[in-house]
Amino acid sequence: MDHGGSGTEFVLEARGVSKIFGQHRALDGVNFGLRSGEVHALLGENGAGKSTLIKILTGAHQPDAGAVVLDGVSVHFRDPLEAQSYGIGTVYQEVNLLPNRSVAENLFLGHQPTRFGFVRKSLIARNARALLSRYGLDIDVEAELGSYSVAVQQIVAICRAVELSGKVLVLDEPTASLDKHEVDRLFDVIAKLKADGLAIVFITHFLDQVFAIADRVTILRNGKLIGTEPLAGLTRTDVVRMMLGKDVSFVPAVTGIEERAAGPAMVEFDGCGKAGKVKPFSVSLHKGEVVGVAGLLGSGRTEMARVMFGIDQTDCGEIRIDNRRVELKSPAQAIAHGFGFCPEDRKAEGIFGDLSVRENIIIALQGKLGWFRALNRDEQMEIAGKFxxxxxxxxxxxxxxxxxxxxxxxxxxxLARWLATDPTFLILDEPTRGIDVGAHAEIVRTISRLREDGLALLVISSELDEVVAYSSRVVVMRDREMVAELRGDQITPSVIVQAIAAQPEGETA
Ligand SMILES: Nc1ncnc2c1ncn2[C@@H]1O[C@H](COP(=O)(O)OP(=O)(O)OP(=O)(O)O)[C@@H](O)[C@H]1O
Ligand SMILES: [Mg+2]
Structure with missing residues (x-):
């Protein structure tokens, strides 16, 4: 560590940082300065370089040029652990905790309270419970972390980072899997830490959240710094224009989707459910229609999708395709029937990290064709290229x-993987999560296009504006039960919210 620094207004700084991966310049001479007592939003499209910048600031990557400066002194963190020892706590975009260890162990990994050199399990558990209760989380801290939902894991990762952050807290898309209530709690914590003088970096694709808590924003585009500005004085349109370098409409205005209830349904789930996961529900889908599923996290939305795709087998009711009764004992059977399912948690359930982009795209199609009809490289390239x-x-x-x-x-x-299988019924669980504003509109358009192509789609989403834009019916889930099916004029964000909150229309809280 060299001590050539001088006084500075910044706690943590990137000066002229560049990072090159192979041929690709992920960051190009970027300057970034973080003050104590501020919430600084880091924004940009998918691939703009946000995660790369914070990985460099926190020792997970080394810069190829430029310097990281802490309190005016140039530093070279070997790894995130070293950055932690300087009071920099980080939640990386992909939760990197240990799913097979308990919640408590994950919270205190690397800094457990010990007694005579022994880690004290009971003390750790007590501390863990106390810590989580501040976030309103009352769970068994001795259970394996992996047994909990992504949202819970996310909160554990945040608690851990907050505990470690004496000086700087870095949050890379921490709210991606949280529901509104959990986001509010996180924001309360952030406000308090900010008042205590902590410097906070916040990456998100939710512009509402940026406007709710950020003091300044830094915008990256294609690895280059576009600018750093106080948020006051900026409009949403300004921010989006800086991110994309052009104007965009947020969600294409598609309204008045006709219901296709005429004619027989293509796929029907009649009184299906799974004890302890989701109460019996009845949903039918016609060709060329999107059924939206709304509900809070944990309301049974994903559980419903899992039953529909044969991951969990229904223990009641029946499933019919083109009016013929079918059994769905496994996802393989569902795929054979032309079903596809894009799960919410891409890391755990979707992506094969070490396989190539091409292989990840063709894998479901290959599975459907059977391994005796292996796609050759050219076919693979063509399919991957198209999608x-x-x-x-x-x-x-x-x-x-x-x-x-x-x-x-x-x-x-x-998403490309499932489109490549040419499905007739596609389930999308939070398809726009973690996706930038430009691509959001793109995915909404894709959903509308697939509908016009005659696909039946079930789309689970927390983005009510989007649900309203593409759905011809909306199913509302609450407490693991399907509580409403909205159609026609009922499909508005406010009616959906009322159904989710179990409030009769017209009544206020
Ligand atoms: N280890 C790596 N090797 C090769 N390329 C990489 C690596 N990490 C990132 N990249 C590339 O660098 C670019 C910037 O990626 P980065 O993850 O920083 O984007 P981001 O702004 O965080 O995007 P998102 O909003 O999608 O999370 C991307 O083109 C990405 O493919
Ligand atoms: Mg990222």
């Missing part, structure tokens, strides 16, 4: 491991 273009997947090469793509581009790869 990568359709969805604007940004990768320098389709042969690179998919884990090297930015988070949002990985999400699109999973």
């Amino acid at each position: 990568a273009e359709d969805l604007d997947i940004r990768a320098h090469s389709h042969d690179m491991p998919v884990k090297l793509l930015s988070g949002g581009n990985q999400q699109k790869v999973i």
